[in-house]
Amino acid sequence: MKKIAIIAGLSLAGVLAGSANAQLITHKDLSLPTAVTIAQTAVQTCKAQGYLVSANVLGRSGEVIVAMRGDDTGPHTLENSFKKAWTARATRAPSVNFANTLKQNPTAGARSLSNMVPAQGALPIMVGEDVIGAIEQGASKLDDYVIVAISSEGTVRNGSGDTIKMELADILKGEYINPHVSVWHYKLDNLEEVADPATWPKANPNIGLTVSYETYQRDVERAEAAPASRNDILAKRFGIPMEGFTYFFTYEETLPHRRQEFWKMPCAMGADLSQGDDFTAFTFLFPLGNDAFGVKTRSYI
Numbered sequence: 574m575k576k577i578a579i580i581a582g583l584s585l586a587g588v589l590a591g592s593a594n595a596q597l598i599t600h601k602d603l604s605l606p607t608a609v610t611i612a613q614t615a616v617q618t619c620k621a622q623g624y625l626v627s628a629n630v631l632g633r634s635g636e637v638i639v640a641m642r643g644d645d646t647g648p649h650t651l652e653n654s655f656k657k658a659w660t661a662r663a664t665r666a667p668s669v670n671f672a673n674t675l676k677q678n679p680t681a682g683a684r685s686l687s688n689m690v691p692a693q694g695a696l697p698i699m700v701g702e703d704v705i706g707a708i709e710q711g712a713s714k715l716d717d718y719v720i721v722a723i724s725s726e727g728t729v730r731n732g733s734g735d736t737i738k739m740e741l742a743d744i745l746k747g748e749y750i751n752p753h754v755s756v757w758h759y760k761l762d763n764l765e766e767v768a769d770p771a772t773w774p775k776a777n778p779n780i781g782l783t784v785s786y787e788t789y790q791r792d793v794e795r796a797e798a799a800p801a802s803r804n805d806i807l808a809k810r811f812g813i814p815m816e817g818f819t820y821f822f823t824y825e826e827t828l829p830h831r832r833q834e835f836w837k838m839p840c841a842m843g844a845d846l847s848q849g850d851d852f853t854a855f856t857f858l859f860p861l862g863n864d865a866f867g868v869k870t871r872s873y874i
Contacts, residue, residue, distance in 0.1 A: 603630065603698065608638040611698075616643045629654040630698075631707045635662050635688075654695075659688040661695035662707035669693035760812025767793060767811055776811040835859045835867050 603611075608630040619626040620643065627650035630639040642651050660668040663683075672691035674681055683689050697707050741756045743749040759776050766772040773789055774780050780789060789810060796806040807813045838859050845854045852872055859867035 600633065603632055603638055605638060612639045612641040616641055627651045627654045629658045631658045631662050635659050656688050656690040657692050657695035658707040660690055661697045663689065665697055667693070667697070668695035758812065764813065767807065833867055835869065
């Protein structure tokens with residue numbers, strides 16, 4: 574097999590060398606760094622204008638060089654973006670031209686090709702008159718869109734999800750107007766209702782279906798027995814925003830004592846780490862005997 578391949582290669586080389594008119598086709602192609610830059614620019618520009626998009630950059634032959642799915646975009650956007658870009662490359666024109674063609678001639682033959690779509694948004698990439706690729710960023714750019722937000726969770730701290738929920742709460746209170754947002758917010762009206770199981774469906778209409786009353790009852794008992802979990806349970810189970818302090822020690826236990834050295838003593842360590850704009854804290858607990866403990870803390874912003 575190797576011998577045949579070498580002979581064929583030499584024969585082809587001889588044919589090319591022996592023909593004065595035989596020439597290889599030369600052309601320009603998109604490089605990967607250029608395609609990446611084009612895709613990133615398209616996604617970032619659309620995001621700055623309020624559109625969450627995905628982008629496809631195709632090469633000369635309609636092959637995908639870069640497929641970039643934007644943050645929080647739907648799963649359909651990549652495929653939709655590819656097909657519109659393929660349409661622009663195949664027709665050597667903006668994809669909207671094909672859409673207009675079908676309006677005038679619904680039986681146009683190209684409509685049956687699997688990757689041809691009558692939609693706007695894609696452009697051919699050209700060097701002079703030479704089409705070397707296509708770019709499309711797919712998004713839902715409708716003026717009458719509606720966002721439906723459904724939440725059964727309250728807030729504990731100012732995290733990214735909590736920020737959205739607080740914004741929705743402002744809409745419900747009339748402090749912020751957004752005609753594109755419709756909110757269903759399930760929550761109890763006050764802390765007293767936590768003790769009444771008959772009110773719990775106000776916080777979760779699916780109670781008894783996707784979650785049991787027993788699960789809620791266990792969480793209520795845990796909130797009473799473990800102060801550290803109280804705010805979290807009230808917020809996430811009953812939709813009651815909880816901000817402030819949770820106390821773990823009696824007043825007497827917080828009184829300062831004389832300074833002690835704990836160097837080289839055994840200890841247990843707890844850490845509260847952060848993923849955002851928050852505090853990070855470390856606490857070291859040293860057993861001193863007679864049910865007494867030494868505590869050292871280190872806190873950072």
